[in-house]
Amino acid sequence: MNQPNIYAVIMAGGVGSRFWPQSRERTPKQVLEIVGSGSMISNTIMRIQPLVQSNKILVVTNKLQKDIIHKQVPSLPLQNVITEPLGRNTAPCIGLAAKWISHYDPNAIMIILPADHIIRDTEEFLRVLQRAAHVAQENDALVTIGIKPTHPETGYGYIQFEDSSEKNPYAVDGIYCVKTFAEKPNLETAEKFLKSGDFLWNSGMFIWKASIILREIEKHIPELGEQLTKLGHAIGTETYQATLERVYGVIRSISIDYGVMEKASKVFVAKGDFGWSDVGSWDEVVRLTPVDGEGNALRGTVIAKDSHRNYIDAGNKAVAIIGIDDIIVITTDDAVLICKKGKSQDVKEVVDYLRRKQINGLL
Amino acid sequence: MNQPNIYAVIMAGGVGSRFWPQSRERTPKQVLEIVGSGSMISNTIMRIQPLVQSNKILVVTNKLQKDIIHKQVPSLPLQNVITEPLGRNTAPCIGLAAKWISHYDPNAIMIILPADHIIRDTEEFLRVLQRAAHVAQENDALVTIGIKPTHPETGYGYIQFEDSSEKNPYAVDGIYCVKTFAEKPNLETAEKFLKSGDFLWNSGMFIWKASIILREIEKHIPELGEQLTKLGHAIGTETYQATLERVYGVIRSISIDYGVMEKASKVFVAKGDFGWSDVGSWDEVVRLTPVDGEGNALRGTVIAKDSHRNYIDAGNKAVAIIGIDDIIVITTDDAVLICKKGKSQDVKEVVDYLRRKQINGLL
Numbered sequence: 001m002n003q004p005n006i007y008a009v010i011m012a013g014g015v016g017s018r019f020w021p022q023s024r025e026r027t028p029k030q031v032l033e034i035v036g037s038g039s040m041i042s043n044t045i046m047r048i049q050p051l052v053q054s055n056k057i058l059v060v061t062n063k064l065q066k067d068i069i070h071k072q073v074p075s076l077p078l079q080n081v082i083t084e085p086l087g088r089n090t091a092p093c094i095g096l097a098a099k100w101i102s103h104y105d106p107n108a109i110m111i112i113l114p115a116d117h118i119i120r121d122t123e124e125f126l127r128v129l130q131r132a133a134h135v136a137q138e139n140d141a142l143v144t145i146g147i148k149p150t151h152p153e154t155g156y157g158y159i160q161f162e163d164s165s166e167k168n169p170y171a172v173d174g175i176y177c178v179k180t181f182a183e184k185p186n187l188e189t190a191e192k193f194l195k196s197g198d199f200l201w202n203s204g205m206f207i208w209k210a211s212i213i214l215r216e217i218e219k220h221i222p223e224l225g226e227q228l229t230k231l232g233h234a235i236g237t238e239t240y241q242a243t244l245e246r247v248y249g250v251i252r253s254i255s256i257d258y259g260v261m262e263k264a265s266k267v268f269v270a271k272g273d274f275g276w277s278d279v280g281s282w283d284e285v286v287r288l289t290p291v292d293g294e295g296n297a298l299r300g301t302v303i304a305k306d307s308h309r310n311y312i313d314a315g316n317k318a319v320a321i322i323g324i325d326d327i328i329v330i331t332t333d334d335a336v337l338i339c340k341k342g343k344s345q346d347v348k349e350v351v352d353y354l355r356r357k358q359i360n361g362l363l
Numbered sequence: 364m365n366q367p368n369i370y371a372v373i374m375a376g377g378v379g380s381r382f383w384p385q386s387r388e389r390t391p392k393q394v395l396e397i398v399g400s401g402s403m404i405s406n407t408i409m410r411i412q413p414l415v416q417s418n419k420i421l422v423v424t425n426k427l428q429k430d431i432i433h434k435q436v437p438s439l440p441l442q443n444v445i446t447e448p449l450g451r452n453t454a455p456c457i458g459l460a461a462k463w464i465s466h467y468d469p470n471a472i473m474i475i476l477p478a479d480h481i482i483r484d485t486e487e488f489l490r491v492l493q494r495a496a497h498v499a500q501e502n503d504a505l506v507t508i509g510i511k512p513t514h515p516e517t518g519y520g521y522i523q524f525e526d527s528s529e530k531n532p533y534a535v536d537g538i539y540c541v542k543t544f545a546e547k548p549n550l551e552t553a554e555k556f557l558k559s560g561d562f563l564w565n566s567g568m569f570i571w572k573a574s575i576i577l578r579e580i581e582k583h584i585p586e587l588g589e590q591l592t593k594l595g596h597a598i599g600t601e602t603y604q605a606t607l608e609r610v611y612g613v614i615r616s617i618s619i620d621y622g623v624m625e626k627a628s629k630v631f632v633a634k635g636d637f638g639w640s641d642v643g644s645w646d647e648v649v650r651l652t653p654v655d656g657e658g659n660a661l662r663g664t665v666i667a668k669d670s671h672r673n674y675i676d677a678g679n680k681a682v683a684i685i686g687i688d689d690i691i692v693i694t695t696d697d698a699v700l701i702c703k704k705g706k707s708q709d710v711k712e713v714v715d716y717l718r719r720k721q722i723n724g725l726l
Contacts, residue, residue, distance in 0.1 A: 338687055
């Protein structure tokens, strides 16, 4: 096998309203230092660099975020930060990136990674990606990463795989044919999935040739394929920006899972077990953060008295807690979130409220 | 009886560390708008004005607070704001004010009021003061105000009175001879006090002639009396400031209760029942503040979801609470206090901690 030409595409369009008050339109989740050190996007880019050269890493984002991303990852050439005029879910985003990569090398492998996930075991992660790239290259296949579940999570979609190794030479490497994609389950179903052993968490990471995903988009979402063709012709020309705006004005919002993966035939899933989390809420951050003897995780200037099992991020203020248990406090220059542990999914509703009331200064 | 010449002395030297993070060295409790509208000191001054002309209202404070007090009460002549070089408890403060008043009129009645109390029924309050002034005037007596207790409070001192009207012509007006002063009791004792019917809360308000309290200070705290005499001679002269500094350098810290009231012979207590509180803690503020249908008291921009019985002061930030019950939140520019209801007496410990660590920016 020839060593494939590998590109990475970092999807960084998300707003991440669940991390309010830290996440804002201009500072969404992926540019925050939510867990550990370094922003999520810069960690995502650093993590992939042993496998992909910097000039082959593309970031797809929006205009609001372009500057801060470039500032956080100055090693990334500015022309590698591609902007979408507006978010249209993953299929258009991936299609746009595939067109750019095709412009340079249609046979290149592209690895698509969300910008806002954390991964503990980088080496294992890179091993899984390499195996996936090999399968994608050899079979012109679509490969996704499925995460070995550790608990009956109801916040993720699941992927069921075909565990019959006689039909699949890659099973030995943990790469399987996909049987079905399942939506976010309720708890009962999630428990069944976990017990069955053949369900994995849908991580939103993909590996395939640019040419193959474009062919599959043309086949399964022809109206998007048509617009992407126009866009492809405009790349490198003066009309690119105007074409981009026009194309995004007509295409509909659709996910690559629903639009392509669930319909395509040669779809594999590579099982990953490398300490992955999509860090979907403050509660998830709490679970990922070490605590002190009182069970507290305290960031910044925090004075705690008779208080236990709290997560307090004081920002650049001082926070004093007295007699407080099991809460999450996030302090920024203009806002304070105080949330009971286990309730942080409702942060989204606070942001929805601010949007409805058009309190734009806090968005 | 001649209409006495009445002065009021507002004692405004306190630091009020129990109202951190709002109360600071430069903005102590009395200049804050903690309950209702208007700062406590400006409300105290407005309340007394029907009885005392503005130019006969003196405020005793320290240098740090002089400007903000003058700004809050511009009607008060600047020379009526007297500063102490340092706090030495109530006896020196009252002695200093008495010397100033004596300078103008030794026979004047002086009404001494803490700057940081709230009173609901101003008319009844003024009626009690007038009766007390009458008794002080006619008898050259020391009169204090005792508050009819509503619950077995352990945070106040108590005054026991002699309930025998045959010996006391003023009993009909609710003014009694004092039997004993009692320190802050434990709960059991407080319950006994409440049940007995002859114990009142010590309010720290006093009414007497300037000349009489000076005579009593000379008698019971002779070393203070001696220093006050020096100070009295210096009033209106160039040496006043230097004398003041020198005097405060040698006098000891002593309360008027301990130094004089417990020892003097002609001591009366006027029973007051006018919705008084010394607002000693955030919990007391909570008790005094009306709540909404969820039991919350919300000041400023607060977004509350599934939250009950909280007191939230958002300052000029936005505060979002999710699934939070029974807490007190106070937000300022540089600090946030989050305190379980019923625990706000421990705020003082936070301030003590900041002092020990010399985190002066937060003091």
